[in-house]
Amino acid sequence: MRYFMALAETLHFGRAAERMNMSQPPFSRQIAMIEHTLGVKLFERNSRNVALTPAGKHFMKDCRNVLGRFEEACRDVRLVASGMKGEMRFGFMMHAAHSVVPQLVQLYAEARPDVRLVLDERTPTEIDEMLVAGTLDAAVTFDCGYAPHLQTVLLVRERLRIIMRKDHPLAAVGQIGPEELREEKVIAAPAATAPALRSAINSYFSAKGIVPHVVLEPRLQHTIIQLVAKGLGVALIPASLCTELGAGLTSRALSDAPQLDVVLRAPITTKNPTVSTFMEIGKSIQRASL
């Protein structure tokens, strides 16, 4: 096709051959071969003039198209391999949706505009499963400690705050700690859904020898806040989520508040080359926040 295009553009065997870095005789043979295998005369020629037949004229358009797409395919496959282009499935937990995730996504989208980011909001446990299953390429979740075949970047360290209705008695108390919550109904995600968060809450209480009175265990953070709003209890949630509470709610700091590490994770063995710069951006966010 390149040979054909060279001749179609120059209409001169010698110059076309030169453009293809070869001598004229084999070039002539190649053109004859193309015409023979296609079974179509592409050029009208004598020893003086070369002209395209109608079929040749049409073939020229198609060749330009095919060759263009071929080049593009070769270019693109390199871009995909280098991580400049492609697709990345990115999971995150609701607890991080209002803190680092928007920034992370925005910075990455600027750095890699040709990578399609597939966002997937999940619970921490789902995220862990999907990371090992390979359904996610990277995810933002709580640091749950041991994670062998995962690389981890610490993004931010979040302090838990307590939220309650504005008309709740605790809203007026100065210092809130486990003791003050001894008799409170607590709403918290179950350990099966958010192990790191739940164990942080649990040990916050057990350090003082208190067993929290957990009355409801919804899986979604959204639901927890709504239940608190309805006066069914109080809840300990990451500080970043306390900025956009509903009208009837308020948040208070906790004494010796438990801290949770929000981390960016990806399988070490990932074959997706888009992930590495994503992790790099995660590191830059960490540095910026320290």
Next chain:
Amino acid sequence: MRYFMALAETLHFGRAAERMNMSQPPFSRQIAMIEHTLGVKLFERNSRNVALTPAGKHFMKDCRNVLGRFEEACRDVRLVASGMKGEMRFGFMMHAAHSVVPQLVQLYAEARPDVRLVLDERTPTEIDEMLVAGTLDAAVTFDCGYAPHLQTVLLVRERLRIIMRKDHPLAAVGQIGPEELREEKVIAAPAATAPALRSAINSYFSAKGIVPHVVLEPRLQHTIIQLVAKGLGVALIPASLCTELGAGLTSRALSDAPQLDVVLRAPITTKNPTVSTFMEIGKSIQRASL
């Protein structure tokens, strides 16, 4: 690319090689070569499993695209060469627009739906020039006799009729011939525009030793009819154009009416393979009208 696709689809070197009608070792080398020249790992493989990398997965889509368009290009160039597809520039004179042209165009469009018909309404002289210049592939015009490098198919033989205003004295006369028109103002296209038509008109009169009193010579048939409608004279026009005259006009037969051959013409040396079936359809119209 075919090699790549074979492996990408089977994920098995042996079977992919078989599909490509070759043995496994050279096939393995070809795949390695592709990866090397692209500088991209397309497959993740050990001696047990073969899997596509993200880059390979992306490349697969592009390859399918490129190969598809390649096949299509090869198929289409054959269609164009066989006249099944392509473009044909077809000229015709106004005098035939209401008779054979619609039928001819419709029959051809049905027979060759993939050929784009470029219609071009012209005067007979323009048509002759464009046919020799190669600007038109075929045309319907009056037979102007001698035409060396043109092939000709007679479509219909048209009788001329005379048109006039309904309030014109001639509208009541029984038999109209040159003698009756001796004193009439005649409107006719100039010889330079429609030589065959004009010479037919001229000899119709000169056979009786009469010189017609031609007062106006507009180039377009359309204009002639309008001038007649304004009472500026009478005109001799092909019978097929008399069916759709304006309200104030009427047509009458002529005694010994001059006849004109409407023909389909194309250069004998035409390189456009769409023309031959066009001419065949012209012949079928001729047979049908006899």
Next chain:
DNA sequence: CACGATCAATGCTTTCAGGGTATCAGTTGG
């Protein structure tokens, strides 16, 4: 745990597709 089966990679040989050189043949302008 050892053995065989499976499958991709490697080494070596062979072949022919495709390139090079020399030359021919047809066309055109001076």
Next chain:
DNA sequence: CCAACTGATACCCTGAAAGCATTGATCGTG
């Protein structure tokens, strides 16, 4: 009519790519 230009043909030769034999790695099974 000749010289110059240009595409086609004849012949040769190289190396890309195919075949065969074999290796090495991995997995399932007795």
